[in-house]
Amino acid sequence: MTSGNSFLVQWVQRYPVLTGYLVFFLFLAINAAVNVSSTWTEHQRDPASELLLWQPMLWEYSSVVSTLLCSPLLFWWFKQHPLQFQAPIRQLLLHLAGSVLFSLSHVGIMVTLRSWVYQWLGSNYQFGPLSRELLYEYRKDVWAYVVFLCGYQLARFVYSRLQGEAFQLDTDAGEDSSTGDSGTSDDSTKAPGYFLVKKLDKEYLIRVGDIAWLEANGNYVNLHSKGRIYPMRATLAATMAQLNQSGFCRVHRSLAVNLSYIDSISYQSSGDGSISLSCGQQLPLSRRFKEDFKAAVAS
Incomplete structure (x- = not known):
């Protein structure tokens, strides 16, 4: 059974x-x-x-x-x-x-x-x-x-x-972890090392370093880690305000990537691009975020 x-x-x-x-x-x-x-x-x-x-x-x-x-x-x-x-x-x-x-x-x-x-x-x-x-x-x-x-x-x-739903360790499970799409938050300067995941009747931690990419999904941000998706109630802007110092960079209006997971990058004549991750995922690179992305990769 x-x-x-x-x-x-x-x-x-x-x-x-x-x-x-x-x-x-x-x-x-x-x-x-x-x-x-x-x-x-x-x-x-x-x-x-x-x-x-x-x-x-x-x-x-x-x-x-x-x-x-x-x-x-x-x-x-x-x-x-x-x-x-x-x-x-x-x-x-x-x-x-x-x-x-x-x-x-x-x-x-x-x-x-x-x-x-x-x-x-x-x-x-x-x-x-x-x-x-x-x-x-x-x-x-x-x-x-x-x-x-x-x-x-x-x-x-x-x-x-x-x-399994993810939460910040310093917030209650039922509270929103952001204050809006502006990315301003009392904890915006903190770079968490882990997120708390509640799955059925169990709780455990996932390392921020194990998160390959982030995806905005309505009122949630999906944390993609080791083939699994953990939704967290937050905006992508607020989440990035915390994870900028942890090697994450925004590459699209609704996407951000962990730079350590990048396998290759290709650019198109239109100015957009494509990012291949070591986990096999392909992410679009918007020309709006291309220069900031290049700077983050070069640093």
Whole structure:
């Protein structure tokens, strides 16, 4: 059982996006199967029913396909507007607008798929009066939107616990380690040697020298170390204010690199460049940061 759990954790850590979509697909497919069974059973009770089994299957699974096609943009929207305690009215309005766009997209793709199949079978699909049916579909879609949003937030929380979340040793786990993108902080002059990582029910330290590169990700900075990613709640500017003296240099608006991990550098005619790390990672070098990077490498 322990080896099975270990394999599952490693799979989630290695393929987080693929795992998320697989779980999402299974949820949608099982829910559709239950709805098909319910609809078919209900119509079987009526001797006069002319419903064929393929019809509820088409109705439900066209909705599944439509939802999956909409999901990349939907999850992007959730990432841009995560649930927070501040500005609840603004969040409500944003997610209300998001739910309307999701419903219109979902219904449009779903009806198109159903029409194609009906036409292929020599029949016509009747959606019904537009205003009435759109309202009916939105009532279902807004609830689905809420479920997907809560599920997305929960999945990110669980993943952060499986992956391990990093914290500064001199801050509490729940506090933000930065004061903004300006990089100003009471601890900005300190160069930490370690970061604290909390993973499930364990705590351990990772050396700053073992971090190959940093990646800004919304309200977090991802610390890439030995093939693993540890998110830390901070801005890249504030983190760099602490790590400038530890051999790190910013190479892109959202990236910084540990100079000791650089294997080779190539430049393009446009002024941009590419950095190859000894761990096999390729990072872009923006011409905006190229001169500072060259100075840091030469020093």
